[in-house]
Amino acid sequence: MNTDTTSKSTTNGGTAGDTAGQPRACLLCGQCTAVCPAFLTTGQEELSPRAKHLVFAALRDEPGRLGLKPARELADRCLSCGRCAAICPQGLSVPQALAALRAKHPNWQQWLWKQWIEHGRLLWPALAQMTRVVPGAVVPEGVQHMLRSAAAMLPPPPPAPWIVADRATSDSLRDGDGPDGMRNHTAGSATRGEAARPPAMLFAGCTARRIRPRWRDTARALLRWLGHPAPAQGDEDSFTCCGSTLEHAGIPDAAAAARARNLDAWRAAGRPLLVTFCATCHHGLSEYPGHADLDWQAGERKAWAAALRPLSTLWGDAAFRVTADAPAQPEADAPAPVRYHQPCHRKGTDPDAVWLRSLLGSRMRAPGGVNCCGMGGVLQLAAPDLSRTVADACWNALLPERAAASIPASTSPSTASSAAPATASTPDAPAATANTAPQPNITVLTGCSGCTLQLAATAPPNVRVLHWLDVVGVPHG
Numbered sequence: 001m002n003t004d005t006t007s008k009s010t011t012n013g014g015t016a017g018d019t020a021g022q023p024r025a026c027l028l029c030g031q032c033t034a035v036c037p038a039f040l041t042t043g044q045e046e047l048s049p050r051a052k053h054l055v056f057a058a059l060r061d062e063p064g065r066l067g068l069k070p071a072r073e074l075a076d077r078c079l080s081c082g083r084c085a086a087i088c089p090q091g092l093s094v095p096q097a098l099a100a101l102r103a104k105h106p107n108w109q110q111w112l113w114k115q116w117i118e119h120g121r122l123l124w125p126a127l128a129q130m131t132r133v134v135p136g137a138v139v140p141e142g143v144q145h146m147l148r149s150a151a152a153m154l155p156p157p158p159p160a161p162w163i164v165a166d167r168a169t170s171d172s173l174r175d176g177d178g179p180d181g182m183r184n185h186t187a188g189s190a191t192r193g194e195a196a197r198p199p200a201m202l203f204a205g206c207t208a209r210r211i212r213p214r215w216r217d218t219a220r221a222l223l224r225w226l227g228h229p230a231p232a233q234g235d236e237d238s239f240t241c242c243g244s245t246l247e248h249a250g251i252p253d254a255a256a257a258a259r260a261r262n263l264d265a266w267r268a269a270g271r272p273l274l275v276t277f278c279a280t281c282h283h284g285l286s287e288y289p290g291h292a293d294l295d296w297q298a299g300e301r302k303a304w305a306a307a308l309r310p311l312s313t314l315w316g317d318a319a320f321r322v323t324a325d326a327p328a329q330p331e332a333d334a335p336a337p338v339r340y341h342q343p344c345h346r347k348g349t350d351p352d353a354v355w356l357r358s359l360l361g362s363r364m365r366a367p368g369g370v371n372c373c374g375m376g377g378v379l380q381l382a383a384p385d386l387s388r389t390v391a392d393a394c395w396n397a398l399l400p401e402r403a404a405a406s407i408p409a410s411t412s413p414s415t416a417s418s419a420a421p422a423t424a425s426t427p428d429a430p431a432a433t434a435n436t437a438p439q440p441n442i443t444v445l446t447g448c449s450g451c452t453l454q455l456a457a458t459a460p461p462n463v464r465v466l467h468w469l470d471v472v473g474v475p476h477g
């Protein structure tokens, strides 16, 4: 199974993937336009990656040719999903080029985003609580959008588990596995199973640490149940933000400091397995070996890459069972009660989706094609209208019954001035709509913290959004 989510692009912070520092030229081949949600949902060529690279090249070659303000306004309209970088034959990365541009021209958005990330422990729950008492009608639309996002931070009531850890035999990943030979193999012993597994450290990420501790607790319980002991030394609480959001927001110093702290925490723990349950955190951590600002020791880059594992790739032959609390198998032709959203940062095969499908069968449907939730990091602040348009298209893919009953994109105010590209009318790339009709009870599962919050903030009525950890139960003892 391919779980490599590392971008093909380099991390030289420029507009191109040339390790010698000389930007490569965009070939105008158009491959990126087939995967860019900003383009697919609006049909606006100027939002496509190739158009952005033309802007970057113009700014680089003739800094005075384009006004910086309009250039930045255009360039800001990016979801930082990284889909273009993964497919571009030249290794061009819009998020990296934007990060460099934003870093050169910091303004209030970067400052606000920095506060949002660095002081989230206080700010996020406070904002979430505020949504309970602030009447939405008295605040401007832009702020209302932020408040809706904040409201999504309130954890939903925990559902009764649909999936229960049933048996762990722990013999598929024994102590000593892995190509690096740098892990701490001396700590602790497995709590279950006949063979000990290597020590594992959980990288929970900002969202779980601050507002969804249940995800972290369930993931920790799963690791122990599988037989992965905690490292004898080190502390998971030493981890901080993975840094990718800070990097893309144009705050490279803060991003570099976060990366250094995380690397130190992993070293202090004896370089154990580093386990994630958020696709965006995983993607950010997977890019660490490309960062020259980290003081890597010999062989450590390889050890980091080998240690980094999505939680759902560690099951081995552990068994899970679906409980009576899970949605029932639908009748023939009836809509699936569970939908799965594949995060943009989970490129290639998504191990979460593979595992859930093997358990839930026809209960779960996952749309193919390009479906971005519209989160986009700093985009939420820079271009909330684009964020909402992309989110709406994502919902139409998740809920085709909604798309069939909704307003055509050509009459939607947000897209009326744009001719949609041919790809936007295909099943894989639905056009944006503006329907808010009540939906049947449907649960959307995903494997990314940011996607969970964004989808929860934009979900139609009667649709709930959960991280898959929300529906997993682990036996005590």
Ligand code: SF4
Residues within 6 Å of the ligand: 025, 026, 027, 028, 029, 030, 031, 032, 033, 049, 050, 053, 087, 088, 089, 090, 091, 092
């Ligand atoms: S895929 Fe790369 S080279 Fe091709 S048009 Fe897009 S940015 Fe240019």
Ligand code: SF4
Residues within 6 Å of the ligand: 035, 036, 037, 038, 039, 047, 048, 049, 052, 077, 078, 079, 080, 081, 082, 083, 084, 085, 094, 095
């Ligand atoms: S990062 Fe995503 S939204 Fe931004 S230009 Fe690339 S594909 Fe488009």
